Amino acid sequence: MRNILKKASRNFLYRHPWQLCLAILGITLGVAVVVAIDLTLDSSLQTFTRTTQALSGKASHRIVASDGGVDEKLYTALRVEHGIHVLSPVINCYVVSSAASENTFKLYGIDPMIESTFQSSWQQQQGTGAGNALRLISEPNTVLMSRQTAEKMGLQIDDQLSVITDTGSYELRVIDWLPEDDAVARELFENLLITDIATAQEILGLVGNLSAIDVMIASDQEAKIQALREALPADLLLMSLDNQAESLQQMTHAFAINLNAMGMLSLLVGMFLIYNTMTFLVIQRRRLIGSLRSIGVTRQQIFQLIISEALILAVIGTVLGIALGIILGQGLLHIISGTLNAFYFRIDHSTLILSPVQIAKGILLGIGATLLAVLTPAWEATRQSPQHTLLRSQLETDVRRLMRFAVIVALLFILCSFLLILLSGTNVRLGLISLFLLLFGFALLTPVVTLLLMNLLERTLGRSSSIFAKLPVRMVRAEISRTGIAIATLMIAVSVSIGMDIMIGSFRLTVSEWLQTSLQADLYVNLSGNTQAANKSDNDHILKTRLAGLEGVEMLSSVLHTRLIRDQTLTKVTVFELNPKSKQGFIFKQQGNGVWEAFTQQNSVFVTEPYAYHNQTKIGDKILLHTDQGEQAFEVIAIYADYSGDQGHLAMSRSNYQKYWPDLGFTGIGIYAAQQADRQQLEKHVKQLLKPYQSVRSEQAIYQASMQMFEQTFKITEILRLLAASIAFVGVFSALMALQFERTRQLGILRAIGMTPMQVGRIISIETGLMGLIAGLFAVPVGFVMAYVLIFVVYQRSFGWTMAFHLDAFVIVQALLLAFFAALLAGVLPATKMAQTKPAEALRSE
Known part of the structure; x- marks a missing residue:
């Protein structure tokens, strides 16, 4: 058997x-x-x-500070006064090649002799040990780099690599290659430069400063870890590298x-x-x-x-x-x-x-x-x-009996979905599960909705004498066990397309309006660089004074992006120096009374909407930040919209910041042109004052670049949506092919009583188009519900952003056309094949 x-x-x-x-x-x-x-x-x-x-290497912890860096005297004090010897000073910064390719390199400055204790990967390989370590110390401006990267740039051993830093241009000599024994090593060390810490300090202008100090302490030595924490100044943080990965x-x-x-x-x-x-x-x-x-x-x-x-x-x-x-x-x-x-x-x-x-x-x-x-x-x-x-008829009878049960299950799924949304708080996974329950529920409802629509349409067409009007409707209704599944598959794909389109469109419109409001200045000077570099702050202030003196400049604003320590973590902080126009760039979601006066004169901060959401921060809460003078409390006086990141940050006035932290200069300067000023001419004059690694862009250029980044960010979503739609099309095509081939005898009868191949193909095409239209019509409300859940549940819980619900009529039309033509296209091959089948072959019993 x-x-x-x-x-x-x-x-x-x-x-x-x-x-x-x-x-x-x-x-x-x-x-x-x-x-x-x-x-x-x-x-x-x-x-x-x-x-x-x-x-x-074997480092277990890292001592870090805010962007002001770590004083190298601390390293000496920890080794000499506290007897902690397993320490390694580190300088970590990016430099740009002055060659035509303008590659960006990660410059990693270390103490080669001490670093051997930590057994970093670049020192574990044969031929890259003590010899190179001594050469890095004894020979000035020497580096190790990847052979693969060097070959791309046409460099050999002892060749010079020209780089540009915040302090000027330098020639670095390549003395050896970093180990590249396997593919992983080649990738890890690509665009990496290893040098002695003294060389790094000199070319980066960081004499006396470190980026971090690596520490090697066993995880079970809690007392030693706690002692080290207590030995650190208040503005430094001991961070576990395992915790950093987490x-x-x-x-x-x-x-x-x-x-x-x-x-x-x-x-x-x-x-x-x-x-x-x-x-x-x-x-x-x-x-x-x-x-x-x-x-x-x-x-x-x-x-x-x-x-x-x-x-x-x-x-x-x-x-x-x-x-x-x-x-x-x-x-x-x-x-x-x-x-x-x-x-x-x-x-x-x-x-x-x-x-x-x-x-x-x-x-x-x-x-x-x-x-x-x-x-x-x-x-x-x-x-x-x-x-x-x-019995063939038994199948349809059973399916129609099951549809009553399917309606109850579908309604339970939809009800559970809404209850899950209401009761799941801020949980992202449960929000997504509720979305899937909704889709399952509406998918189960699709055959029932299809049957109701076909009954209504058949009554409407009851007086029509055209077989091409009546027969396709009856074919869809009579074989709901097949057609219902195909329509449900297409409906899910189209509703997902509608939901994603509305969500992305709403987000795009929200971000566009936010950018247009936030970008109040006419020109923006980018001064991003190493904030620890010597004289950076002085040079930034000199540049700001010169910019203010240019003809056509009405006023300036400034911003500094830094990190401060809060609750044993580094928190992003934006330091603002505002003028009356730049204050108009804030879109407040919540605010107290007299926010601008309190912002400049009291220990207070604004927080972005994502920060407030993820940290459950409210107006009036106090945020404790580490300073040289110990922890200081800053009151939250406003929550404002910001879509530059989903983790959020704090905003502080420059006057408040300078009470407790060193002046690190500026990250950017906003230039507000006088009403009659020639902005293009002004931009040329600004460029003449800038160094090669600094730049200036207009408000419109930043807006366009930001929107391009937005499109890039959602490109992956578009790709995944297209893949889902492709799978759905394959499903509909599969269902329609099976359906038409199973109707071979029925279609053979139509041919036998005189229907032409073109007429048979026409009936099949009308039927598949009708199925697509039903899927599209039902997908519209389902897509709206999905968009609402995505915008106000999933994305808010995920990223902390709130968006306006923007409905685009073109999305609805596009979805209906997509469903209709997808089903119509999927039915072309079955219609052609069935129309070409000879009546005698179709009626022949197997």
Whole structure:
């Protein structure tokens, strides 16, 4: 009996290769998206962590300060007075090559002799030990660099590398290569320069200052760690490198969840496709299954047969999906790394790292989702008696009976979704689960809505004498077991498209309005550089005075981006020096009375909306910041909109900042031109005052660059949405192909009674177009609900931003056209093939 089952299954599947290919394609695409997203996110975080570990070696902790840096006298005091010897001073900064390529290098200054204790990766390899360490100390302006990077720039050993820093131009001599024994090492050390700490201090203007001090203390020596904390000044922080890696993961947690949700959405649509395919494979074999049951095949054997078929498809699709995911991940890595660079932390290079955990997750999801999707059709194939299985009408009767139960389940899903939104607080994962419950609920409602619409349309067309008006409607209604699934799949994809379009459009409009309000100055001078560099503050103030004296300048404003210590963490702080116009650039969400007077005269801060949301900060709360004079309390007097990052920051007046922290100069200066001034001429005069590494841009140029970054950030979302839509199209195509081939006898009868091939094709096209139109119409309200949940639940919980709900009528029209033409296009091949079938062949009994 088992051999008969295998032969029956093999013969049937061989005769329907296109269905198998479409099912495998659905699994492949769904798994590929999930694997690609997981690999790219994990690779970006691992790359950052591996780079830190390669440079820090066995260091367990790091002493850091705000952007003012660490006084090197502390290093001496810790070694001599406190007896802590396992310390390594570090200088970490970026420099730019003065060559035509203008490469950016990470300059890492260390004490080569002490660093050997920490066994950094660059010192563990043969030939890069004490010899090079001594040369870095004894020979001035010498560096080690990657051979691969040097070859790209045409450099050899003993060649000079010209770099530009905040203090001028310097010639650095390459004395040896960094180790590149494997691909990982080549990637880690790309665009990295290792030099002696004295050389780094000299060329960066950091004499007497350090970026950080690496510390090596065993994790179980809590007393020693606490003693070191107590020995540090109030404005310094002892940070665990393990905790730093964890904080990076927490920082990108919401970003990762949202991308993974898009990947799971693709897999969800893929599950609908698998369900479609396996359902049709079962339906098309109802007579065969009934015959097998009649000759003694048991329910369990039928169930095992269908599950085994699905398992084979799952394995093939999962393997192909993992391979495609790796390829897709390599393409997405640059996009995701760019977003991480813009909003979270800098990644100097991007390498796709294959993780066994992520591959295993892809295997589990691919096989698990397939088996889950096939349970219902497998159960349907075994629950009926042989007599009922052989009756075609029994299927539609059973499906219509189940639709009543499906309505109850759908309403429960939707109700649970709304309750989850109300009761889940700020939890991002539960917000996304509520979104998926909504989609499941509306998907279950789709066949019922389709049936109601077809009944209404049939009554409306009751007086029509045209068969082309009546027959397609009856075909959709009569075979709701097939058409309902196809329409539900397309509806989900289109509603996701509507929801994402409205969300992105609302966010784009919100960011655009925020930028136009915030950018009050006419020109912006960028002074970003190493804030620890000698004389930077003095030079910035001199430049500011010269800018104020230019003809056509009415007034100036300034900003400094720095970091201050709060609760054993580094907190971003923006220091403002404002004028009456720049104050108009703040969009307050909440504010107290007399905010501007309090902002400049009291210990007070503004906080951005994301910061307030993530830290549950309210007006009147006190924030304790570390200073040389101990902790100082700053009262929160306003919360304002800011979309430059999702972690948020504090805003402080320059007068308040200078009471407790050193003057680090400026990060940027805003220039407000007089009303009659020639702005282009003014920009030329400003450029003449700037150094090569400084720049000036107009308000319009910054606006355009910011909007381009916005588009870049959402590029990954657009790609994932297109992939989900592609999977849905494959699902609809699969369903329509199966549906039309199953109607071979019906269409043969139409041909036999005189209908031409063109007329048959016309009926099929009208039917598929009608199915697409139904999917599009139902997708509109579902898309609106999805957009609302995305904007006011998921994205607010993820990033702390609030957005205006912006409805674009073009999105609705576009979605309806997408659904209509997708279904119409998916029906072209079945319509053509069925129209060309000869009546005698179509009516021939198998």
